[in-house]
Amino acid sequence: MDSEDERLLDVQEKKKKQPFWYPSVPTVCLRLYEDEEAQAALEIWRSEFGNHLQNGGMEPSSQSKPTDITGLIRARRFFHSLEGYHTGSLDLTGRSEARYRSLISRMKKLLEDLAKVKAYSKRIESVDHFGEHTFVFVDYEVTPPSVLQNFRAKWKMPYCDLGEIISMAVHLERVMEKHPKPIFQQLFLLDLPPELIHHVMACHDVQTARMSVQSLTSLSSLSRSLQSRRMGLWYDYALYGQIASYTEEETNKYFRDYSLEMHRKFLNDVDFLLSRRDILHRIIDLSFITGWRDGSLSRAGIERGSDAWRTYMTPVWDGFASALQHTIHLSTLKLLFTVVTPAMVDALAAIPTLRTLECHACPCALALQANSQPSLTSVCNVIIDVVEVDTHAALSILKHLPNVRVLGVHGGQAQVLDFDSLVHHGYILNPFLTSERMIVENASVETVFSIILHASAIASMPGGGLRLTHFKLESPFGLRSNNVFDMIGALRGAPLRVLALEGLEYVEDELFDLIATTFPDLRMLTLFRRESERQLRNRASAWPGTTWEYAQRLAQFPHLEHFGWNFSMRPEIFPTTFDFVFMEEGYSESNCARRMEMGEDDLYFLDWACLARLFAAYCPSLRSLAFLIEHNLSSLSFSMSRDCEGRLVVASDDFSVPHPHRHLWASPSLRTICYNPWVMGQQS
Structure with missing residues (x-):
């Protein structure tokens, strides 16, 4: 390994002695294979910790221990870094002459030690045949084994694939023979103008x-x-200690000690940021996540709602509010598992650039219901996840957001998104008053009734009306036809362009007729059907009709450009009749070899473009068709266009086509970490 690896290993060995050590993945990987090495170390830690828990705190057996390949990965970096000097390609550390001298001197020592190991090794080859193809496998047997063990210990390789090491050494020798002179970097980035x-x-x-x-x-x-445009503040909780063998008292003490350690660390981070206002001024996207949940704090002797809880959490909330006061260019704020305090609202109200606010399981303090709290007039995108918190407490933040244009709400299981009570008591405004794009996920039947009530109220306002151009409703329970029809009727008059209904029980002709007549300018339509009451998640389902019947129903949509649905296409891949010929000839060896050379088109039927042509025949405006599974994942997806002569061109969607995965835009999910395409006016 090179000198940098030795330095990092020494640092890691010192950190391992700390009680809360955890292998970290570098934020920025500058050298070759750094990310692979970090992921391998992380996987080893997870496996060892999992085995430790399963064995009740006892050491896992040698058979169950994972193979530590980090040393082998470092060896790959060593060889390939030196090769980069002779081929003119390398990592982001550059090709400096000083680094080359360090690498070449260490490589000479490694090759000398490797030659000694080869002197005690025996090359073993094994040959395997498959049809007309021959495969040769090479291994090395070292006698005595202590020779290889000493080599591994010196070069810090817990696992050593001697065959790969020798192969890399041979390849390096050939590269250096072909390119004997190293290529040092001559042109540097700083030679370019600063602009x-x-x-x-x-x-x-x-x-x-x-x-x-x-x-x-x-x-x-x-x-x-x-x-520093994007930054995350984590008030972290993680079970890093080896506590499986602890007693109840020892476990609680562990939680108390760790909670105090994380409390101190977080406040130190806040103090650092407050001392560096320049960093806070540059932040555009900020996340604040409280990892300590009620169960963890209870183990530390801190019960939610108690004086001890307020004493413990108040400095955390106040510290974050203090940092917010200086994020003068903040555009996006994501809050997870924290309480939105009046101090936070005051700080956010003073940020004119704030456009997007996401609150995931974040109750608002009761003081927010007071009329004295300011309004966040600049916020136009709001996403609220009410899982694990009281619905009223989570939604009451809407009272301070009078200009919401994009609203996303995700309900928890058995929770009702009761807009009625909140609007009636003045806690929030009618969400349909200003919303242009709305997503409601995990909605109960009562939530659908609430949507119908408030949409109807705005639609009937004199001189007003609904502004909705995008609307998505997802329910884990099968939405009955009368509920869906009433809701579509309540949205009548809205200039809807994008509609997604996920969780339908009824998908007959009347549904398509009503949607087409109510929203004549619809551009995107996404429909998910539930096969039964047991099906609570989006997945491929059997629809009552055939594909050509539903294609015929799309003829009513004169402007439709995208149609996504969860019509089950299983099996999506099925074999052709190629096997019949082989069977008649008795599966001879020549047939088996010929089969290996056959393409997928010969073995399986893969061309479903005929379906896209069918739908385009009935709906000429259609530009994409997706057969969906698992929310926004598609089993089949097609793009349609016209050539210069007006002929239809169909392409299976991948990353090489102009508009891949258009269905992600047609029905975005609130529970993904991906960017929400419905968000407006957000800086990047």
């Missing part, structure tokens, strides 16, 4: 800016306005 460098980094994401800073320190001043 051009700044423009290049502005066209990329935060990760690229951070990589530029770490790969070349001199770029720090140029990328300073970019590298």
Whole structure:
């Protein structure tokens, strides 16, 4: 390994002695295979910790211990880094002459030790045949085994694939023979004008800016306005200690000690940010996550709602509110498992650039219901997840958001999104008053009734009316036809362009007729059917009709460009009759070899483009068709276009076509970490 690996290993060994050690994945990977090495170390830790818990705190057996390949990954980096100097390609650390001298001197020592191991090894080859193909497998047997053990210990490789090491050494020798002179870096990024460098980094994401800073320190001043655009504040909880064998008292003490440690660490992070106002001023996207949940705090002797709980959590909330006061360019704020306090609302109201607010399981403090609290007039995108919290407490934040244009609400199991009571008591405004795009997920039947009531109230207002252009409703329970028809009727008059109904029980002709007549300008339509009351999640379902029958129903939509549905296409891949010929000839060896050379088109029927042509024949405006499973995943997806002569061109969607996965835009999910395409006016 190189000198940098040795330094990092020494640091890691020291950290392992700490009680809460956990292998971390580097935010920015500058050298070859750094991410692979970190993931391998993380997988080993998880496996060892899982075995430790299963064995009741006892050491796992050697058979159950995972193979530690981190040393082998470091060896790959060692060989390939040196190769990069002779081929002119390398990682983000650059091709400096000093680093090359360090690598080449260490490589000579490694090759000398490897030659000694080869002197005690025996090459073993095994040959395997499959049809006309021959495979040769090479292994090495070292006698005595202590020779290989000493080699592994010296070069810190818990697992050593000697065959791969020798193969990399041979390949390096050939590369150096072909390119004997190393290529050192001559042109540096700093040779470019600062304006051009700044423009290049502005066209990329935060990760690229951070990589530029770490790969070349001199770029720090140029990328300073970019590298901190996105930041997360975690008040973290994680079970890192080996507590499986602890007694109840020892476990509770562990939680108390760890809660105090994380409390201190978080407040130190806040103090650091407050001392660096320049960082806070650059943040555009900020997340605040409280990992300590009620059950964990209870183990630490802190019960929710108690004086001890308020004493413990208040400094955390106040610290975050203090940091918010200086995020003067904040555009997006995500809150998870925290209480929205009056101090936070005051701070947010003073940020004119704030556009998007996401609250996941975040109750609002009771004081927020007072009329003295300011309004967040700049916020136009709001996403609220009421899972694990009281619905009223979670939704009451809407009272302070008078200009919401995009509203997403995700309900919890057996929870009713009761807009009625909140509107009636003045806790919130009617959500349909200003909303242009709305997503309601995990909705109960009572929630549908509430939607009907408040949509109807706005639709009947003189001189007013609904502004909805995008609407999605998802319910785990099969929505009956009368409920769906009433809801569509309540939305009549809305300039709807995108509609997604997920959880339908009834998908007959009347549904398509009503949607087509109520929303004549519809551009995107997504429908999910529930096969039975047991089916609570989106997945492929058997529809009562055939594909051509539903294609015929789309003829009523003159402007429809996308149709997504969960019509089950299983099996999506089924074999052709190629096997019959082989069977008649008795499956001879020549047939088996010929089968290996056959393409997928010969073995399986894969061309479903005929379905896209069928739908396009009835609905000429259609540009994409998706057969959906698991929310926004598709089993089949097609894009349609017209050539210069007006002929239909159908392509199976992948990342090479202009509009892949259009269904992600047609029906976004609130429970994914992906960017929500319905959000308006958000900076990136």
